Each structure stands twice: as structure tokens, then as C-alpha cells.
Amino acid sequence: MTTFSITDDFYLDEAPFKFISGSIHYFRVVPEYWRDRLEKLRLMGCNTVETYVPWNMHEPQEGTYCFDGGLDLRRFIQTAQEVGLYVILRPAPYICAEWEFGGLPYWLLQDPQMKLRFDYPPFMEKIDRYFSHLFLQVNDLQYTQGGPILMMQVENEYGGYANDKDYLRKMTAAMRTAGVKTPLVTSDGPWHDMLENGSIQDLALATINCGSNINGHFERLKAFHGVKKPLMVMEFWIGWFDAWGDDHHHTTSTTDAVKELTDCLAQGSVNIYMFHGGTNFGFMNGANYYERLAPDVTSYDYDALLTEWGEPTEKYQAFRDVIGQIVPLPDFPLSTTIKRKGYGTVTVQDRVSLFATIDTISQPIASNYPLSMEQVNQATGYIYYHSAIGPARKIEDYRLIHCMDRAHTFINDELIRIDYDHDLGKTNQIDLTAAENELGILVENMGRVNYSVHMNHQYKGIKDGVIVNGAFQSEWMIYPLPMDNVADVDFSGDWQAGQPSFSRFALTIEETADTFIELPGWGKGFVTVNGHNIGRFWQEGPQKRGYVPAPFLKEGANEIIVFESDGIVGDTIIFHDQADLGPIQSNQ
Template identity: 45%
Template sequence: MPALRIDGDDFRLDDEPFRIISGGLHYFRVHPDQWRDRLRKARLLGLNTVDTYIPWNLHQPRPDRFRWDGMLDLTAFLDLAREEGLYVLLRPGPYICAEWEGGGLPSWLLADPGIRLRSADPAFLAAVDGYFDALLPHVLPYLGSRGGPVLAVQVENEFGAYGAEAEDGTAYLGHLTTALRERGVDVPLFTCDQPADLARGSVPGALSTVNFGSGADRNLAVLRAHQPEGPLMCTEFWNGWFDRWGGAHVVRPAADAAAELDAMLSAGASVNLYMFHGGTNFGFTNGANDKHTYRPTVTSYDYDSPLDEAGDPTAKFAAFREVIARHAPVPEAPLPEPSKKLNLLGIELDERAPLFTALDLLGAAVPGDRPLTMEELGQDFGFVLYETRLGTPGPVLLHAPGVHDRAQIFLDGQPVGVLERESHEQTLALTVPPGGAALAVLVENQGRVNYGRAIHDRKGLTGPVSVNGAPLRGGWTSRPLPLDDLGALRYESATAPGVGPAFHRGTFEAAGPADTYLDLAGWTKGCAWVNGFHLGRYWSRGPQQRLYVPGPVLRAGGNEIVVLELHATARGSVDLRDAPDLGPTEE
């Protein structure tokens, strides 16, 4: 594949004028057995390029450990893109936002209490350099300069919005640029920012691009005023949006988005659809926003995209394809057919394993004088169970100002209340029985903040806990519950309603792989797995009501469903549906 270069106001590829018509497709949000299908559909839409972030936090889960397998097999994804005749825009961060847990920054960075993320802090830069040292040898053979599909590489991500308060932003961005170049990245570099942030986020020697969802003519003019020479490009054309728990499902009419795309292409600009195919925040990987109120993102990253969460074409696919055909060649082929779906109702989850009786199988308790944060425990995702004893009987006020993010409170194993960061709740009134009681606080990391200054988002109990104004010191244990391996759980027949969090298990038969949606109507809050694959979180507050199950997760014959219900359900069964339910919509 030829290398991309910038020639005045144009991109050129193999000495021919070239316009980038790209779409966002994050390999880590799609089952790897479905990568080729999604890439092929990108080509059918008329795209010549796909864009992907690289999630540092998953590729380097610990300072001394890297992963490049399964859903993180970046080179396999790049190979498939090349085979499908697509170029790639690579966005390695280190920060990616993406409504992704912590914006892609590893949680272990926050074990350093003084670290300054996204800055020239030597501790942060040393970690970034180590990441680049491990990542770039995988990437270099795929650069366009070496015959690979990677056209260009992004420096950081929307730093202008963050850099408004950063004193060392220029030094930080300069370090990243040098780090990429010194390690062999010789294709064009680019930055992306919203129009008002272009000056703060730009880097000498890197092409500035702009992000927006509407106002193409106006925003491209802002880019041209900032950068008098160079190709015009919108790196994130927001053709949809993401959802948060407790909100509505956000949609954008296809005709409106298509008209904006047409205006951009008519202006001669290159474009990247954000997103072409959103995919799913599987497991515990969703991020959150905190603009004075913490708001976690839902499991689905459908994003109201041209391809929905199951890879089926939406109204935007047809509308965008018609627009692109006015400006560039589009393959002559029918619209893709929807995938095969499974509909199976009334699957009984008739076995149960109470969480509190399985603790030793899931994590080891760490004693201490105070509760330890997830980062201090070396934990990325999941839950922490904090335990101590309250000795004085009678009514008490429990004060826990550092709940990150949702705490369920138990006395002698019985639930007595919930404290939510999102609701700014810190205090709970409870009564300690004669003789005292065991206090347990189960804290869920609902997703580290992925945008703004609040990305320094440590999890668990991040501050002191007091009773009637007196700090609770000594006698604590902190038990990490990452829930990354449920294989040791022992289930019993669920003959009566249980109290407290529990794993519920059931089985079903399937003829073979098929996409489906796990419907948890009647359940309250928790997580779900199918055949050991962690689908993500569910929550009755919505808007999302069903979890996407990728077809490759199912197998012919027997299949297993495990649901961790944190509160209660009166139903005891679940359904597999052949259509999504992302909740009531908001345009």
C-alpha cells in the first residue's frame, strides 16, 4: 500500500490526490470473529479508511504486563483491514477519551498519589514512554511508509480542551511527538480538537484537524483560519451520541446527519465518522463523565451509528452511502443483510451462589487501618468489599464522603442502604444491635471518568469513614473482587429467595452461533456473562434494557448464563431476544 503525504492543501497517495473518507471502528469493542464483517461493511458504505483508538489500559493492565491477544490482537485487526482494502487512521493516545474507562489511561498510574496525568510530569512521561516502547514495534510494520495500511497517527486526543488549565501542555505534546518520531513513526502525524480548542491542542509538524457534529462550513472555516495551509479534515464527525444510565437513548435523524456529511464533502474536506460502528463496552470498560455530577456511560456503545451494535445497517447506512456516492466511488452491491438472531424466552436461572459465601473464591482480604482504594490494591475493575466491626449499639450516622462510585451497606449481612456518588449521597442512618454488628460496604467501580480534569478518578472508598463524627480507624479489611474469573464458584439449587448479592446460573440449548440480546426485565442491577464472556452491566433505571450477545459467544448445544444480581429479582428467569432495547429516545 502506498504512503500518505501532505501536499499543500491536499492529501496525496501514490502521487494521486486522495480524500480520506473514514469511519470509527474500535477493535476492542467488537468480538474479533466479527472484525472482518464490520470492515467489509465499511467498504460497502464507501469508506476507504477506518479509524481506531488503542486502549492503553487494556494493552498494559499492569506495569510489567502487556496483552496483544483476543480482542486486543491489534495486528490481526490491521491485517484484516489491509485484506479488505481499507486504510487505517491510528490513534494510540496515550489518552483516548472514547467514553472508555479512564479515557484509556491505566488505573495503576493512579497508585501514585501525586501523579499528574496528561502532563509533562516525569512519572507520567516515563510510563508513556514504556507504553510506546512496547506498542510501536507492533505498529511500525503496518505504517504506509513500509507498505502497510496505516496512513497517519494521532498525537494525544482533544488536548486543547484539557490543556486550557495545563501549564506544561506544549512540553507534553512536544514530548509525545518526539517520542513517536524517535521510535520510527514516519507517516503524517495529526491532532484533533473542537473548534475553540485548536490553538491549545496543535503541535508544530502535525496536521491540525477539527471535531464537530454540525455547522460544517462554519467549523471548517475556523480550522482554515487556524491553519492557513493543509488539508481540511473533520476527525470526529459526531453522527450520533452515547447514552448514560438514567438518561434517554440519544438518536440523530439520518437525514440531518447525512445533510451535514454532504456539506463537509462538498467543501472538499476529508472526514471520519464517529462512529461508523460503535460496538459495546463489554465487561467493566465503560467510562463516565463528571461535570460536577458523576454520570456513568451505559454498556452499549451503539452510538446511533450507520451499523448498529449487532453490525446491522441502520437508516444512516443507506443515507450516508447515497451521500458518499455523490463524491467518491461506492461499491455496487446491495445493502448488507441483518445478522441471524436468536429468540429464546423463559430461560430459568435456577442455581445460585451468594456473593458473601463465595468471597474467598473471588479475592483475598487485605487488612489495614483504613479502607484501601482499588489502585492501592492493584485492582483495575469490579468491586471492593470493605469490612469492619461496629461495637457500640444504638442509632448511628455512617458518613462516607469518598464513595467511588456506588456503595451497598450491610449490617450482619443484611442490606441497610445504598450511597451513590451520582446522587451526592454521603450519609446513612442505621441502628447497630446489642453486642455490635459486622459492617460490610460493597463498592462498585461504575467506570472511571474519561473526560476533563476529573480523570484522576480513584475507586473504592477514597476517603475516611466515620460513625457519629468519629473516624473508624483500625480493624478494616479491603477485599478486591475483580470478577475476572468465576470458574471456582459453587452453585446450589435456588429453592427460596435470597438476601443480598448473588450469582444466578442457568443453561440453554442453541443450534449454533447467532446474535441475540439478553433481556433482564424484572432484575435490578448487576452484570452478566454468557459462556464466560462478560457482556457488561445492566441496570433497571435504563435507558438500556437488553445486553448485546455477540453471535460467536454462543455454541451449538449447551450454553451457560451467569447473572450477578446486586439487589433482588422476583423473576428468576431471563430471555434472549432478537432485537435490541436501548430505551426511550431523545433527539
């Protein structure tokens, strides 16, 4: 008999079951390393892997679906089963996860009336359509059909966002209609009204997310249940994430984490968040916004049990010791050979200004007014606005109205100013000295906010307009720059110091291995390796080097292209055999 049920406890094939689970996000790990990370999870004594499912990756443009390569969710789940792990799937349309827009696709914002995560009919219709494709990938991998999926989650931390119970019930119904048979759970913080807001106890088991005071929070969960039900920390936070501009890489106390894990396993089940964090490849990092914009760095190391590059830590061994006291620990050899190498210093070969090649990488759009990224069907990257603004004179009132997130202003291709976050929208003055003048504005999406109330207003680029001496400027040429086609950059053009630019390097190697790229003296931008966008860099730190997994490389010649936005470039890049995530400050 293959059954999994939730009553007074978790029951697997009618026997009591304890989840000892760890989080791995398949979309943050190259697929060549999925088995390695899953094997290390199993070797630690865990019996389950948990993963989110990012809607914005699987439906990047409305009606276009991707479930192959690094997004082959089905293969990830099957690999977990082969390794001996069960699966908790969290397929909510919203995942948070410090991921771009919390996993929601940008194109939802093309509806000006959109109400995210509410019982708003157009939102629910889009979820239904997505679910009809998503669950076809995994329905036969549910446990009762011979697969490893034991539970799925409804929404995610909804109690920290709203209390629309009709929405939660319709979400549940949508999952059931799409073929989900497994028991369902919700997960919320144990503070304030979060459990009350986010739970639907007659349809899904309430679980909690926290990183400390497990015993106290379990008492709160027991009281909330009212009757005996299994206790579970769905996200046991054992580390934290870093934002650009932080003064250190966040780490946490292994001693404290071990104590909390011990307390958790004594009373209930656990999912360790994160077992392995991985990388925000491309432009897929999210951001938080409280007093200021705080975009997450490219690394999602999280001070997890495995490093960003998959190496077991001291905390891994300490957790393995705790788990080994309650379950037998497996012992088997790892199946994937992973090496790290430093390839040394590489010198630039070619360099071209963005303005000299912009027509080879973008098709301009003529408009009387600026259009946001969402309005030109663009998810991430940059967007450039260009307009003729007339003869020499003093502009007393220059403003960008509803612009996000970071804007470079150019006059006749010369950088005048860079505005970011709170500075955007302020009044500035510009002196025009040429007989005729051209205004250019390069805007970067630094990552849509992934949590709380700011999510409803994540329009990137310029949404409302540009004020020039008190009036909106018209007649624009708009260049979408998702930067997914750097192979089309024409390096035969001119390079001008101080302008945004592309630089090309050739790395010739005899053996592929994991490596870490450093850009000493460079400003801000992103790096591609053989066409793979490995993510952002910024001299603000704390992250100093970017992770390049070996599967992105090849024996022989490798093409590295660096885009730099601020006009601060070096002539070399360096490949190291060690990471540098920034200064470490721990509470140990």
C-alpha cells in the same frame, strides 16, 4: 512509489487524496466480526478506517502487555488492508472514547503525585515504555513499508484539557523515537481556545471534531491554519451515547447528517464517528461528570451507521448515496454469515449470596484502614469492606469519606442503604440492635470518568475511610472483587433474599446466533456468558437488553451467570432476537 504526505493537501503516491473514513473500535467488536464490519465500511464507499488504541487494555497491569485475541491490533489492521481500506491510527495514551478512564490504565493513580496528560516525568516514562511495546506491533504496517497506516494522531482533544505544549512536543518525539514515520495530526473542537491549546502546527496537522455547522467550522480551521492545508473533520459526530438514567436512547437526524456530510466532502476529508460503535463489554464503559456522575450504558450503539450488532441502518444507505456521488461504490458479497435468534425464556438453576461464596472468589486483605481499588491493584468491578463495629447502640454519624461510585451498606449482612454519587459522604444514622455487629460495605466502580477535570481524582472504592460516631473505623478485611473469576463461585452455599447474589442459568441451543438478553424484574449487576462478561444491566435504563454475540455461545449447553447487587432478582431471563436500547427521542 509508496508515499503519503501532507502539504497544501493530502497526497497519496503524489496524487491528491480525500479521506472518506469511518470509526470502528476493534476493542468494542468481537474479532470474529471485524471483517464483516470492515467490509460494510468499504461497501459504503469509504477508503479508510479509523480506530483508537486503549492503553488500559493493552497494559492492564503495569508491565503486562496484551496484543492477542480481541486485542490483536495488528490483525485488525491487516484485515482492513485485505478489505481494501487504509488506516488512521489514534494511539494516544488518552483516547476519551467514552471508555473507562479515557483509555488510561488505572495503575497510573498509584502514584499519588501523578499529573495525567502533562509533562510530568513519571507519566512520560510510562508512556515511553508502553510505546516501545505498542509500536512494535504496527511499525511495519505503515504505508511506506507496505502497510495501510497513512496517519497517526498525537494525543486526543488535548485543547479541551490543557495547553502544555512541551507535553505535546515530547509526545510527538516519543512516537518518532518508537518508530512512527507517518505524518501526524491533532484533533480538537473548533470552539473557545481548543485549537490553540491542542495544536502543534509545525509537527502535526490540526483537524477538528464536531457534528454540525461544518462549513462554519471549516472557516475557523482555515483561519487557524493561516496557509492552505487540507481540511478534515477527524470526528464527524453523527450520533451520541447514552448514560444510565437517561430517559431515552439518543438518535440524530439523518437529514441533517447527510447535509453536513455533503458539506464536509465538498471542501475536505471526513472520519465518521461512529461508523460502528459496538459494545462496552465487561466494565469498560466510561463516565462523564458535570453536575452529576453519568456512567455510560453497556451499548455503544451511538446511533451509528451500523447498529451495535452490525446491521446497516437507514442512515447507512443515505450516507452511501452521498459518497456514491463522488467515488465509485464497490460491490462484493459479505464473507461472514451472521444470524439473530431469540432463544426464549430460561429459568434459574442455582443461586448463592455473595457473602456465602466471597472467600472462593477473593483473597481478603487485612488493613487498619480501607484501601482503594488502586491500592490493591484492582482496575474495575467491586470491592467489599468488612469490620466489626461493636455492641448495640445508635450511630449518629456514619459517613464514607472519599468513596466512589456506589456503595451498599450492610449490618450483619442485611442491606441498610445504598448511596450513589452526591449522597456519598453525607452524614447518616444507623441503629445497631444486635449484641455484636458487623459492618459491610460493597462499593462498585461504575466507570472512571473519561473526560475533563475529574479525571485526576478517579480513585474507586473507599480512599480515605469510614466514620463511625465521629471517628475513623479501623481493623478492616478487604475483598477485591474484579469479578473476572465467576467460574470460582460456589453455588452450594446459601442464598438470602435481599443480599447481592450470583444466579446460574443453563441455555441449551442447537445453533449459535446473535441474541439479546433481558432480565425482567432484576435490579442492577452484570452478566457473563460462558465466562465472557457482556456488560452491565440496571433497571434505571434506558438500555433494556444486552447484546450477546454468537461467538460467545456454543452449540449445546451454555452457562449464564448473573451477578445482582441490590437484592432485586427474578427467576427468569429472556433471550430475544431484537435489541431494546430504550425509548427513542430524535430531533428529526
